[in-house]
Amino acid sequence: MILQKKDAFNRFAAKRGLRSTRQRDLILDVFLSSHDHLSVEELYLKVKATNPGVGQATVYRTLKLFVEAGLAREMTMSDGQTRYEHLSAGEHHDHLICTRCGAIVEFEDATIERLQGEIALRHGFSITSHRLDLYGICPACKATPV
Amino acid sequence: MILQKKDAFNRFAAKRGLRSTRQRDLILDVFLSSHDHLSVEELYLKVKATNPGVGQATVYRTLKLFVEAGLAREMTMSDGQTRYEHLSAGEHHDHLICTRCGAIVEFEDATIERLQGEIALRHGFSITSHRLDLYGICPACKATPV
DNA sequence: CTTGCTGCAAACAGTTTGCAGAACT
DNA sequence: AGTTCTGCAAACTGTTTGCAGCAAG
Numbered sequence: 419m420i421l422q423k424k425d426a427f428n429r430f431a432a433k434r435g436l437r438s439t440r441q442r443d444l445i446l447d448v449f450l451s452s453h454d455h456l457s458v459e460e461l462y463l464k465v466k467a468t469n470p471g472v473g474q475a476t477v478y479r480t481l482k483l484f485v486e487a488g489l490a491r492e493m494t495m496s497d498g499q500t501r502y503e504h505l506s507a508g509e510h511h512d513h514l515i516c517t518r519c520g521a522i523v524e525f526e527d528a529t530i531e532r533l534q535g536e537i538a539l540r541h542g543f544s545i546t547s548h549r550l551d552l553y554g555i556c557p558a559c560k561a562t563p564v
Numbered sequence: 565m566i567l568q569k570k571d572a573f574n575r576f577a578a579k580r581g582l583r584s585t586r587q588r589d590l591i592l593d594v595f596l597s598s599h600d601h602l603s604v605e606e607l608y609l610k611v612k613a614t615n616p617g618v619g620q621a622t623v624y625r626t627l628k629l630f631v632e633a634g635l636a637r638e639m640t641m642s643d644g645q646t647r648y649e650h651l652s653a654g655e656h657h658d659h660l661i662c663t664r665c666g667a668i669v670e671f672e673d674a675t676i677e678r679l680q681g682e683i684a685l686r687h688g689f690s691i692t693s694h695r696l697d698l699y700g701i702c703p704a705c706k707a708t709p710v
Numbered sequence: 711c712t713t714g715c716t717g718c719a720a721a722c723a724g725t726t727t728g729c730a731g732a733a734c735t
Numbered sequence: 736a737g738t739t740c741t742g743c744a745a746a747c748t749g750t751t752t753g754c755a756g757c758a759a760g
Contacts, residue, residue, distance in 0.1 A: 437734050437739055458724080473742040478725065496640045498724065498749085514689050523687055530679050534698055537671055542703035543660050550696045552680055557688035583714060583759055604749080619717040624750065644724085644749065 420450045423489055423506075430487035441472055445480045449490070454503040455522045461502070493549070512549075516556035518564075523556070566596045569635055569652075576633035587618055591626045595636070600649040601668045603641075607648070639695070658695070662702035664710075669702070 427446060431438065448464050449456070456464075462477045481502050484490035491505045510531075514523040530550065538545040573592060577584065594610050595602070602610075608623045627648050630636035637651045656677075660669040676696070684691040 435739090439734070439740060441741070471742080475726075475743080476741060479740085492642070494640055494642045494644065496638070498640070498644075500724080514684065514687055516689070517692065523689075525683055525687065527679060527683060530676055533673060533676050533679075534696075537673060538660065538698055538700060541660055541669055541671065542706070543662070543669075543698065543700045544706060545698050545700035546663065547700075548696070548698045550680075550694070552684055552689065552691050552694045554684060554689040554691035554693075560688070560690065581714090585715060585759075587716070617717080621718080621751080622716060625715090646749080 423450055423504075427484070427487050427489055430483075436483070441476050442480055442483070444469055444472065445477060446484070449481075449484065449502070450504070454524070455493070455501045457499045457501050459499070510548075512551070514552045514554070514556070516559055517553050518555055518559040521556050521558070569596055569650075573630070573633050573635055576629075582629070587622050588626055588629070590615055590618065591623060592630070595627075595630065595648070596650070600670070601639070601647045603645045603647050605645070658697070660698045660700070660702070662705055663699050664701055664705040667702050667704070 424446060428438070430436075431442075436442075445461070445465055448468075449461060452461070452464065458474070458477055458481060461481070462472075462474050465472050465477060481490060481492075484502070485492055488507060489505060490502045493501045493503060495501055511524040511526045512530075514525060515521070516523075534545065534548055570592060574584070576582075577588075582588075591607070591611055594614075595607060598607070598610065604620070604623055604627060607627070608618075608620050611618050611623060627636065627638075630648070631638055634653060635651060636648045639647045639649060641647055657670040657672045658676075660671060661667070662669075680694055681691065
């Protein structure tokens, strides 16, 4: 799974004439072995933990490459931070987001996807992507007194 | 319609002990008489056109009040800007967004709303709000060569 | 007269960029 | 050797905040 993604990135890099560097390998490792939805800051700190010399700018630049390579998806959160989640070819999922603790749960719903397609058609749009976030309180937070 | 919203804001202001100022009235007028989904910058420019002395900070502060008063909804766009749209009590709609020209078309779909509720229930979440954006190319752009 | 509101400018947070040196091929 | 990539720091963008003066009640 992780190897597949590394291969995918290597193919992308080769096609684009990008060089293979220690930093890019490292950032890819950390990204792939982490849970989804990391902010750049979180990823940067994880990378720095094992390899202090790496700069933030490189993390920013490398994440943009992952997006171009189709490995990652960018999500602009309402707190102004950008988060990156894993993305496999053709796969898509939406999010339940806890507004108290920030937990993010993924889900998929084929019926909603289909209805979205119908709505787009009705308005003459050709859809390239979409984003569905449901905000609320997760079960754990409901059980915990504020 | 516009008067109703002004009343709503006045009631909110009274309850909160806020003062009635020239700037707030002006910004509310401009906001209510504009199309939806304005960025702060756009609104600020419109306000400044008729009343040059108004500062950006006031526009930012006033828009946050509108959100608290339930007149407006904040949307963080992927370009990093925040846009504000009109909001009436209980009303909700989602968006088709053209990635070429930036046009935003609103739609509502009761079935999707219901399915969202079911998904939330299944995961034990209590939903407070949601956001559904469909990104693609609008009919006008499809007809226009790049 | 008292307190909240405004405009300005400075501060901030997240992200991007220019550049000199390091590293890949 | 030639060129890309990196790290640093400075620049940028959108937004927030501190403060002195202004204005509403």
